[in-house]
Amino acid sequence: MTLKRILVPVDFSECSRVALRRADELAKAFDAKIDVVHVWQAPAFVSPEAMVGVTPHGQTLAQLAEQQAQKSLASFVAHAKNSGVRIDSARTLNGDPAPTIVGEAEQGNYDLIAMGTHGRTGLNHLLVGSVAEKVVRRASRPVMTVREAPAASD
Numbered sequence: 383m384t385l386k387r388i389l390v391p392v393d394f395s396e397c398s399r400v401a402l403r404r405a406d407e408l409a410k411a412f413d414a415k416i417d418v419v420h421v422w423q424a425p426a427f428v429s430p431e432a433m434v435g436v437t438p439h440g441q442t443l444a445q446l447a448e449q450q451a452q453k454s455l456a457s458f459v460a461h462a463k464n465s466g467v468r469i470d471s472a473r474t475l476n477g478d479p480a481p482t483i484v485g486e487a488e489q490g491n492y493d494l495i496a497m498g499t500h501g502r503t504g505l506n507h508l509l510v511g512s513v514a515e516k517v518v519r520r521a522s523r524p525v526m527t528v529r530e531a532p533a534a535s536d
Contacts, residue, residue: 385414387493388405389419389490389494390402390497391418391420391479392455393420394420394455395530396530397498397499401498401528403462404526406467408494417469417492418459418462418469420451420454420475421475421476421478422447422451423478444476455473459472480516480520483497483517484521487521488523494525497513497525497527498527498528500512514527
């Protein structure tokens with residue numbers, strides 16, 4: 383197996399940080415490139431064109447959400463790079479996370495998708511769902527899921 387390009391979708395959680403570190407280990411071993419992506423979605427209960435009244439320039443809710451996603455991604459990437467992780471690119475995408483990640487992996491011809499999973503079970507899994515599980519089911523590319531190790535007190 384050869385790895386040249388690894389896509390790492392992140393949600394800024396500790397699970398994402400762990401997955402990015404594991405992807406970095408693989409990238410270093412295979413001399414591969416890592417691209418980080420964060421997929422955000424405007425709230426379904428409010429029109430994305432709705433104006434946000436507290437901003438001086440009359441931003442839409444979608445513009446404000448995208449701006450916040452980009453700011454959060456920049457902070458996440460800076461922290462990872464300060465820890466020695468090599469990241470070749472980072473970007474935000476708007477859409478339903480699972481199909482958007484799968485589409486990005488196909489379109490970008492990635493060799494691997496590496497992502498964290500929260501490991502939810504039972505009712506919590508039923509209510510919240512799992513983006514990682516949906517990506518594994520839909521992707522035609524290999525998907526590596528990484529679960530954060532439980533704390534010592536768990």
